[in-house]
Amino acid sequence: MDSQIIEVLNVTRETAWLPWAVQYFFLIGLSYGSFMLTLPYFVFGKMQHERLGRLALLGALVCGLTAPVALLADLHGPGRFLNFYLHFQPHSWMSWGSFFIPLYLGGLLVYAWLVMRADFARLGQAGTTLAARLYRLAGYGGKAPQSAIAAAALVALLGAILVALYTGMEVMVIRARPLWNTPFLPLQFAATAFAGAIGLMLLFNRLIVGRNTQLEVELNRLLALTLALVLALGGVWLFVSLSGISPSHSAAFNQVAGMAQWQLTAVWAVLATVVPMVLAIRFPASSGLLTGLIAVHSAWMMRWTIFIGGQSIPKTGAGLYDYHLPLGSDGLLGIAGTASLWIALLLLMLDYLPWAGQAFGERKQTNALAADAITSN
Amino acid sequence: MNQSRRDFLRALPAITAGAAIAPSAAFAATAEPGSETKHRWAMVVDVRKCIGCQACTVSCIMENAVPENSFRTIVSTYEVHDDTRTGTYMLPRLCNHCANPPCIPVCPVGATFQRKDGVVVVDGDRCVGCAYCVQACPYDARFINHDTGKADKCTFCAHRVDAGLLPACVETCVGGARIFGDIDDPDSAVRHLIDENKLKVLKPEMGTQPHVFYLGLDERFQGRVEGQGTLWQPSKHGA
Numbered sequence: 158m159d160s161q162i163i164e165v166l167n168v169t170r171e172t173a174w175l176p177w178a179v180q181y182f183f184l185i186g187l188s189y190g191s192f193m194l195t196l197p198y199f200v201f202g203k204m205q206h207e208r209l210g211r212l213a214l215l216g217a218l219v220c221g222l223t224a225p226v227a228l229l230a231d232l233h234g235p236g237r238f239l240n241f242y243l244h245f246q247p248h249s250w251m252s253w254g255s256f257f258i259p260l261y262l263g264g265l266l267v268y269a270w271l272v273m274r275a276d277f278a279r280l281g282q283a284g285t286t287l288a289a290r291l292y293r294l295a296g297y298g299g300k301a302p303q304s305a306i307a308a309a310a311l312v313a314l315l316g317a318i319l320v321a322l323y324t325g326m327e328v329m330v331i332r333a334r335p336l337w338n339t340p341f342l343p344l345q346f347a348a349t350a351f352a353g354a355i356g357l358m359l360l361f362n363r364l365i366v367g368r369n370t371q372l373e374v375e376l377n378r379l380l381a382l383t384l385a386l387v388l389a390l391g392g393v394w395l396f397v398s399l400s401g402i403s404p405s406h407s408a409a410f411n412q413v414a415g416m417a418q419w420q421l422t423a424v425w426a427v428l429a430t431v432v433p434m435v436l437a438i439r440f441p442a443s444s445g446l447l448t449g450l451i452a453v454h455s456a457w458m459m460r461w462t463i464f465i466g467g468q469s470i471p472k473t474g475a476g477l478y479d480y481h482l483p484l485g486s487d488g489l490l491g492i493a494g495t496a497s498l499w500i501a502l503l504l505l506m507l508d509y510l511p512w513a514g515q516a517f518g519e520r521k522q523t524n525a526l527a528a529d530a531i532t533s534n
Numbered sequence: 535m536n537q538s539r540r541d542f543l544r545a546l547p548a549i550t551a552g553a554a555i556a557p558s559a560a561f562a563a564t565a566e567p568g569s570e571t572k573h574r575w576a577m578v579v580d581v582r583k584c585i586g587c588q589a590c591t592v593s594c595i596m597e598n599a600v601p602e603n604s605f606r607t608i609v610s611t612y613e614v615h616d617d618t619r620t621g622t623y624m625l626p627r628l629c630n631h632c633a634n635p636p637c638i639p640v641c642p643v644g645a646t647f648q649r650k651d652g653v654v655v656v657d658g659d660r661c662v663g664c665a666y667c668v669q670a671c672p673y674d675a676r677f678i679n680h681d682t683g684k685a686d687k688c689t690f691c692a693h694r695v696d697a698g699l700l701p702a703c704v705e706t707c708v709g710g711a712r713i714f715g716d717i718d719d720p721d722s723a724v725r726h727l728i729d730e731n732k733l734k735v736l737k738p739e740m741g742t743q744p745h746v747f748y749l750g751l752d753e754r755f756q757g758r759v760e761g762q763g764t765l766w767q768p769s770k771h772g773a
Contacts (some may be wrong), residue, residue, distance in 0.1 A: 159617055162754065162761030166586075166611035168627075169764065170674045173665035234682030239663040244643040244660060251666050252642035332740060333672035352645070412758075472674040473627065474610065476763015486557065 164475040172480060177231035182460045183326055183353070185222035185258075186346065189317035190354025192265060199272045200310045202303075207371055207505045207514070210516040212361045214269055215503070215512050216354065223499045225258060230491060235428050235507075250327040257323050261268035261316025270311035271435055276511030288509075318319055321347045321421035328463070335409035338468050340392045349456045352383040356433075356452025359445040367506070373445040377437035380452055384434040391426075412470055416477065422462050429455040550615050568573065573716040575690055575745070577704070578727045582750040583711035586611050586624040588714045590703035597691060597702035606688040607703050612761065622662060625755050626712065628703070629675040629688035630736065630744030635677060636646065637667035652745055653690045659729050661685050672740045690714070717745070 168232050198210025229235045241255035270277075270465045278296025280333040281289050312367050325343020359376050362369055398410035413419035433448040433455070469478045482488045506512060541578055565621040567680050594607045600625070607628035614623050632653050639653070645660035646667050650652060656667075661684040668685060679686035691701035699705070704714040713721035724747075728735065733747040737757050 159615075160754070161615040161757060162623075163615075164610070164759060164761055164764040165613050165622075167764045168605045168607070168608045168610075168674070170677055171666075173668040173678050231664070233663040233678070240643040240645075240662050244645075246639075246642055246644050247641045249642040249666070251640065251664060255642065327666075330640070331669050333670055377549055463558040468669075471758065472672055473758055473762060474674070475612075475759040475761040 159494050162475065166472045167471075169474075170468075170471070172465060174464050174467070174468060174480075175231055175491065176461075176482070176489075177227045177491050177495070178513050179457070179460045179464050179490060180227040181224050181231065182464070184220045184227065184495070184499070185320060185324065186350025186456060186460075187357055188221035188224060188265075189261065189320055190351040191357060191410055192313060192317050193351070194358060195268075195272075196310060196314075199268075200307055208362075208366070208369055209358065209376070209513055211514060212358055212365065213491050214272065214356075215365075215506060215510075216361060217265060218269055218507025218510075219499060219503045219506060220357075220446070221262055222502055223495060225262070226498060227491070227495045228258075230486070239341060250330060254320070254323040257316060258480075259321040261313060261320045262309075264309055264313030264316045268306065268313045270295065270307050271301040271306045273511050273514075274298060276514055278533055279515070280511055321350070327454050329484060333472055334470070335405055335412060335465065336470065338405055339409065341390055341397075342463075345353045345387070345390050345394075345459070348383060348387045349459045352354065352380060352387055352452050355380045355383060356449040356454075356456070360453065360513065363446045363449070366513070368445075370442050373443075374441040377441040377445060380448055381434050381437040384430050384437070384452070386472050388427075388430055388434070391430075419466070420478075422466065424461065426455070426459065429458060464501025536604070572718065574718045575651050575653055575695060575714065575719040575741075576724050576728075577628075577631075577690070577701075578713040578733065578749060579746060580711045580713065580727075580749040581623075582754075583624060583709040584609060584624040584626055585709050585711075586622065586668075587708055589664075589706045589708055590626060591621045592708060593702040594691075595692070595707035596690070598689075599681075600686070604677055604679065604686065606675075606686065609760075610755075612755070612759065617679075623752065625751075627673065627675070627747075628746060629690075630673055630742065630746045631688075631690060633743035633770050636670045636672065636740070636742060636743060640666045640670045642666060645734065649692070650696075653687050653692050653695070654687070655692060656685050658682065658684055672737050672742060673744075682703060 158455075191486065194213035195210045195217060195490065197206040199214070229238055232238060238255070238353075246252040272298050276296070277292050277305070278299045279291030280430040281291070281296050283289065325346045328336070328337045328346075329342045355376055359380070362386050363377065394406070396404040401407055429451055433444075433451040433459065436451075437448045447498060465480055469480045471478055484490065539690060546662050573620055573732055588609055591608050594746060595605070598606060601605055607626065610625045610627055611650075612623040614621050623647060631648075631652055633652070635654050636734050642664060645657045645662070646654065646655065648654050661671070663678060663685065665678055665685065668678060676685055676687045678684065691699070691703075692737075694701060701712075701714055706711045708730045713726040713727060717725050717728060719725060727749065728747060731749055733749055734751040734753075734756060736743040737744075739757075
């Protein structure tokens with residue numbers, strides 16, 4: 158019997174995880190990805206990676222400090238976060254996350270302070286200005302022991318792994334949304350976060366401290382490898398969905414496969430992965446700006462599609478819920494506000510943190526001059 | 535507890551007295567009266583009797599001060615073409631007050647919980663508005679209330695039930711399509727309907743064990759409906 162159903166009247170559930178959530182998942186991913194890139198220089202002492210380590214520390218800090226602000230905003234009331242600590246729920250991944258975030262950020266801040274302590278002390282050597290006194294205070298004790306740096310890095314690393322785990326699991330456990338309910342999701346979040354962090358480093362390498370071709374080549378190679386992993390994960394998901402070996406994956410695929418906007422999104426996602434990968438392989442020394450930009454875009458777009466796109470699929474009703482980006486704080490203003498905070502924090506750090514190491518301390522200059530000193534490293 | 539509209543009307547004087555002392559809060563607090571009872575509240579929806587008048591939708595909004603363009607219950611309405619026949623299909627939807635509710639374990643602050651009488655409620659004082667429960671509900675039964683910024687949902691009108699009243703949607707249903715009662719009571723109307731009929735629930739494969747049962751439910755509407763998207767959607771909230 159042929160039948161056709163038209164939904165005449167039904168409730169349209171609004172998007173409940175707002176663009177704030179996209180911003181949070183994006184920024185915290187870039188932060189823990191960047192943090193990983195600081196380890197070769199600051200913890201393992203690989204001097205050839207100094208420039209990468211210092212740029213990555215900036216990235217980890219600026220993204221890590223902006224991310225929780227977006228998360229708080231998504232609660233519709235900033236003071237509400239206290240309830241997370243007053244009423245711990247061991248069966249909720251989000252509840253665990255409220256402890257993993259401070260573990261990671263606390264570890265990151267201590268780690269960043271320790272690796273810059275000698276430079277803080279150097280900046281505070283002379284002068285009676287407030288800034289000099291603050292630098293002296295921050296640099297108290299001078300150069301930190303390597304064991305302390307390693308210990309702080311270990312705490313931050315544990316926090317980073319747990320944040321990566323909970324952000325993935327939190328979404329994965331939602332059986333009500335077949336598209337989210339896949340064990341591939343945490344891996345895809347982590348892989349795209351790392352690709353986004355590499356992309357951010359490629360942009361920093363071009364836009365903040367002049368340009369270092371050697372680093373651009375190295376980052377492009379790393380990006381190509383990471384994007385290959387992203388593609389492989391997507392390919393395995395597609396295979397599992399199409400082969401029918403997992404009914405829930407097939408259900409998720411069938412939910413969206415026939416819809417034009419999802420087909421466009423899929424093509425876009427593949428292109429945003431393949432194009433930077435090809436560029437990174439073919440032109441490793443010159444494509445950094447473009448590959449970096451696309452990689453960052455791809456990491457954001459993936460989260461936007463998962464969250465906003467995923468929530469536009471009704472759980473009971475027919476068709477799709479329409480989503481129109483609101484202009485206010487629930488939408489565009491939230492995205493612009495997070496981006497503005499990110500830029501403001503970056504500018505403050507560039508000017509007041511001795512992120513470039515000795516170069517900053519000796520010259521007491523802003524980023525442009527200090528940067529020159531590590532450009533050749 | 536009254537199990538049918540007729541019983542309800544007979545008991546009207548007592549109910550009216552109860553209404554005078556019924557609490558009006560949309561959110562339940564801890565240590566509700568219902569938590570000490572031996573009832574297990576449930577609803578049977580006889581879709582054959584639903585005429586799609588949306589009286590339940592409106593009465594719910596009025597009873598629970600549901601904000602504009604938000605709904606704790608609604609009658610989903612479909613136009614169905616089968617070969618040469620065309621008809622209208624009505625499906626009242628609400629929280630299913632599941633025995634295994636997926637919205638509860640995800641809550642990061644323990645704000646959403648199930649009373650001993652089976653009613654799933656939200657402690658508005660504790661809720662942080664994270665919307666995790668909204669995502670976890672397979673029935674799209676929850677939403678974020680724009681006035682409070684917190685999770686909102688059908689409570690089976692717990693404040694009325696605790697006062698000996700019927701849920702507002704049951705009381706106003708003109709076709710008698712919504713039957714409410716205690717399934718643990720062998721003499722209740724819902725118990726009889728469950729025992730004597732082959733009832734269905736929405737999305738049984740989710741393992742949530744819903745306690746809203748449907749009589750005459752077409753299988754095509756049991757899960758996500760395959761069809762053309764809704765023709766009418768509420769405008770932006772407050773607009």
